[in-house]
Amino acid sequence: MPRDADHVFRDAPERVEARVTEIHGRVPPGLRGSLLRIGPGAQHVPGAPLHFFDVEGFVAALRFDGGDAWLRARHVGTPAWLAERAAGKRLFRRPFTNLPGGRLANLLQRSLGNAAAHGVHAWGGSIVAADAPGHFLLAADTLLPIGPAPVDAWIDPPAVLSPMARVDPVTGHLTLYAMTPGLVATDTVVFHEIDAAWRRAQSVTVRLPARGSALHDHAFSQRYWVVVEFGRRSVASALVGGSSAFDAIGFDVRNPVHLFxxxxxxxxxxxxxxxxxxxxxxxxxxxxxxxxxxALVVDLVLYDGRVDYRELFPPASRRRHGASAPVVGPALWRYVIDPRTGRARSRMIEGVTGEAPTVHPRWMGRRHRWAYMASPTERGDEPVDHHHVWFHGLAKVDYDDDQHACWSAGRRQFVSPPAFAPRPGATDEDDGWVLAWTIDAARERSTVVILDARALDDGPVATLVLPTLLPGVSHVAWAPS
Ligand SMILES: [Fe+2]
Structure with missing residues (x-):
């Protein structure tokens, strides 16, 4: 019996170009721009089912203009994806999915390809499909592939880029990191600020205190960079090939992870x-x-326990990979840090959980009050009890008063991370709209929901029924017109 949650692993259509005609409620006329999403596209290249995070990227843009909405979507079309399609078989080991053939087939396989499936943003007149091994440019109007982003020339494998870029509203620069893992020396992270012509406006080179740090997200205040480590990579055990590259990332209570x-x-x-x-x-x-x-204040999404993401193997191969370990979270924590010593005090925001958070883009790097995130507001028929990837709603968290508001789409709907679209001309931090993509398993359809950020718990002011069902989402972004 298929589960509702299996919809997350559906194959994406080859291409979508369509006006959205079924709209419940009213799209705010002031909403102008594109809601971007990225995530897995074709789940099953020949060879074996791939883990959710290993599937080559599929990008969609829902463009709003004067109450009208137009959906455009297609596969990123990276060189690795085209090569595997032409060969009719898997050519690349992935971070979570080894090549078929066991240890021998994966021995010394360092090249993990570039799925270009994790983060998405608009920059320099293009749409960027971003992942740790590289960033890939798409034409903003057609989403047709252009080629590697200029930042790719700044790294050589096994160096990686931040899979999610952020824009500093003060400088107007794109910010990201390039990380070179240390094989004999310690790791090096270079934080870059990049102008609209992809020129380096500023770079800071930082030595980490260890080797093999596995990094994911970065952020900035006006004075500091911050990057988060989620484990320590053993290059030797990754190369041996017995486990996936992700499983070769060590994480245990004896080796705490860090913010740097x-x-x-x-x-x-x-x-x-x-x-x-x-x-x-x-x-x-x-x-x-x-x-x-x-002090430096950093708000984090924390888990108690190791997140192994095993439940994101597709249903056909889930049993082979075993059950995921239970974790507690995603919990929201505020860290107040002395940036000269690293000493910190922290507190948890009680009563709410959520992941893939965002804030008003003009409040990035400055004191914010509110954040918006995907939230496991209720339990659907997902294969695990713990909730770190199955989101049925959205949360708005008030860090000043430790309050929150939630909207739940229902146990049979799956909700993507949200994007925040400011209301044009507005000056208040929460004056705008929260947008997210959903999978409605009961009706076998996908939607986009638009909520008033000031009244999130009132539910959508508009629900747009998309012309085709789309699979799960990794990250989203708002690109104003
Ligand atoms: Fe991410």
Whole structure:
């Protein structure tokens, strides 16, 4: 019996170009721009089913203009994806999915291809499909592939890029990191600020205190960079090939993971200040960071336990990979850090959980009050009891008053991470709309929901029924017109 949750693993259509004609409620006339999404596309290349995070990217843009909505979607079409399609078989080991053939087939397989399936943003007149091995440009109007982003030339494998870029509203620059894992020396992270012509406006080189840090998200205040480690990679055990590259990332209570900090105005290269997280806690995403006097405030999404993402193997291969370990989370924590010493105090925001958070884009890097995130508001028929990837609603969290508001789409709907679209001309931090993609398993359809950020728990002001069912989403973004 198929589960509702299996819809997340559906194959994406080859291509979509369609006006959205079924709209319940009213699209706000002031909403102008594109809601972007990225996630897995064709789940089954010949060879074996792939883990959700290993499937080559599928990008969609829902463009709003004067109350009208137009959906455009297609596969990213990376060179690795085209090569596997032409060969009719899998050519690349993936971070979560080894090549068929066991240890021997994966021995010394360092090249993991580039799925270009994790993050998405608009920059320099293009849409960027971003993943750790590289960023890939698509034409903004057609989503047709252009080629590797200029930042790809700044790294050589096994160096990686941040899979989610952020824009600093003060400088107007795109920010990301390039990380070179240390094989004999320690790891090096270069934080880059990039202008609209893809030129480096500013770079800071930071030495991490260890080798093999597995990084995911970065953020910035006006004075500091911050990057989060989620484990420590053993290059040797990854190369041996017995486990997946992801499983070769060590995480246990004896080796706490860290936040690493560095001043943005540093000259030359400097050593990172390390902030250890409590033993056994793991973090992938940062909500936001800001300066508060001499302190640095960083809001995090934390798990108690190791997140192994095993439930994101598709149904056909889930049994082979075993059940995922239980974890507690995703919980929201605020860290207040002395950035010179790394000493920190922290508190949990009680009563709400959520992942893949976002804030108003103009509040990125400055003191924010609110954040928006996907939230496991209720339990559907997903294969595990713990909720770190199955989201049925959205949450708005008030960090000033430790309050929150939630909207649940229902146990048979799956809701993507949200994007925040400011209301044109508005000055208040929560004056805008929260948008997300959903899978409605009961009706076998996908929708986009638009909620008033000031009244999130009232539910959508508009629900747009898409002309085709789309699979699960990794990250989203709002690109104003
Ligand atoms: Fe992410």
């Amino acid at each position: 900090l560095a001043p943005r105005d540093a000259a030359g290269s400097i050593d990172a200040v390390a902030v250890p997280l409590p033993p056994g806690q793991q973090c992938f995403h940062i909500v936001n960071a800001y300066d508060d006097g001499d």
